[in-house]
Amino acid sequence: MTDDDARAAGVAARLHDVRRRIADAERAAGRRPGSVRLLLATKTVPAALVRAAVGAGVDLIGENRVQELVAKGPELAGLPVEIHLIGHLQSNKVNPALRWASCVQSVDSPEIAARLAERSTGAGRVLDVLIQVNVSGEETKFGVLPAAATDVAAGVAMLPGLRLRGFMTIGPNSPDQGAVRAGYARLRELRDAVVGSGEAGTPEATELSMGMSGDLELAIAEGATIVRIGAAVFGTRQQ
Numbered sequence: 685m686t687d688d689d690a691r692a693a694g695v696a697a698r699l700h701d702v703r704r705r706i707a708d709a710e711r712a713a714g715r716r717p718g719s720v721r722l723l724l725a726t727k728t729v730p731a732a733l734v735r736a737a738v739g740a741g742v743d744l745i746g747e748n749r750v751q752e753l754v755a756k757g758p759e760l761a762g763l764p765v766e767i768h769l770i771g772h773l774q775s776n777k778v779n780p781a782l783r784w785a786s787c788v789q790s791v792d793s794p795e796i797a798a799r800l801a802e803r804s805t806g807a808g809r810v811l812d813v814l815i816q817v818n819v820s821g822e823e824t825k826f827g828v829l830p831a832a833a834t835d836v837a838a839g840v841a842m843l844p845g846l847r848l849r850g851f852m853t854i855g856p857n858s859p860d861q862g863a864v865r866a867g868y869a870r871l872r873e874l875r876d877a878v879v880g881s882g883e884a885g886t887p888e889a890t891e892l893s894m895g896m897s898g899d900l901e902l903a904i905a906e907g908a909t910i911v912r913i914g915a916a917v918f919g920t921r922q923q
């Protein structure tokens with residue numbers, strides 16, 4: 685077995701474990717089996733290994749940086765996998781992001797939403813977007829603050845060229861499970877308020893992208909529809 689084969693086999697084995705964790709968490713929360721989608725966070729992971737994960741049944745990946753999207757995109761083109769952007773997007777990188785991503789989960793300001801809408805409309809497309817909310821208010825994190833989230837969502841939902849599909853958050857970086865869970869509950873409450881608002885373009889904003897390798901069970905208990913997993917499948921990153 686080559687090193688590459690060994691790494692691919694390791695990824696397949698760890699994927700199996702993660703899928704079991706997701707299924708167990710769905711069951712524990714009384715949720716329908718299959719109601720939570722697995723997104724693999726593939727930052728710093730070489731395209732060959734991403735291809736191996738797709739071979740093992742992964743149909744959704746997320747990249748943080750547009751530069752990496754552009755580098756790996758051609759090697760992933762044609763594979764049965766959806767690619768989402770899950771990292772902060774700068775306005776001068778909107779075009780390459782649109783080229784390679786079918787959804788931007790990291791819309792974190794009205795300005796970037798407007799730019800995406802303009803370019804998406806110009807390309808004759810409708811781009812799926814999630815609004816990233818900084819539920820914990822940590823200064824190091826991107827995302828709109830919870831107090832502004834419903835207004836931002838109503839504005840984004842009205843933009844042409846975008847389809848508001850829901851909300852994303854990066855959980856508080858804390859060993860306090862209660863605090864982490866409260867952050868995820870906050871995102872669910874915001875989602876429920878927006879979907880229930882009756883505003884144009886909001887009924888489809890049902891997705892909750894939350895939960896990572898260390899806390900996916902808490903996120904699923906609070907209603908996550910997408911969990912974003914990196915380290916549990918690819919090992920701990922060096923950077």
Ligand SMILES: *Cc1c(COP(=O)(O)O)cnc(C)c1O
Pocket residue numbers: 725727748770771854896897898912913914915916
């Ligand atoms: C890296 C990353 C993840 C995955 O985190 P792990 O702890 O490696 O599972 C999820 N979401 C975002 C935005 C990330 O950058």
